[in-house]
Amino acid sequence: MLRSYLPAIVFLILGGAVGGLFTVLNTMIGPRRRVEHKQDPYECGLPSEVKRGMRFGISFYLIAMLFILFDIEVVFLYPIAVQLRAYGGFALAETVTFIVLLMVAFVYVWRRGALEWR
Numbered sequence: 001m002l003r004s005y006l007p008a009i010v011f012l013i014l015g016g017a018v019g020g021l022f023t024v025l026n027t028m029i030g031p032r033r034r035v036e037h038k039q040d041p042y043e044c045g046l047p048s049e050v051k052r053g054m055r056f057g058i059s060f061y062l063i064a065m066l067f068i069l070f071d072i073e074v075v076f077l078y079p080i081a082v083q084l085r086a087y088g089g090f091a092l093a094e095t096v097t098f099i100v101l102l103m104v105a106f107v108y109v110w111r112r113g114a115l116e117w118r
Contacts, residue, residue: 062114073102 080087080095109115 059117063117066109066114070102070106073098 077095077098080091084091084095
């Protein structure tokens with residue numbers, strides 16, 4: 001039982017050792033200059049002096065939702081791509097239809113100006 005897990009255990013130990021070694025070397029020989037500008041928080045191109053009542057534009061949320069939508073739809077293509085020969089021609093036709101509909105949706109969103117940063 002342990003013999004089958006031995007490569008994974010060795011890999012984890014070596015990975016932890018290399019990561020720890022690089023961390024220790026960085027603290028020992030790395031630069032010690034402290035630059036205040038590098039300590040400022042940076043989020044999405046917004047200034048770090050954001051007021052509490054500042055409202056974000058809808059474009060932040062729209063771009064995020066479109067990214068999630070198209071990203072998740074593309075994930076559905078992976079299982080078919082792996083087993084396309086097993087599924088046959090019907091799966092290929094369905095995949096092509098899916099990609100065409102995805103492209104139609106992308107062109108629609110693009111033409112409506114949803115990808116324009118305002």
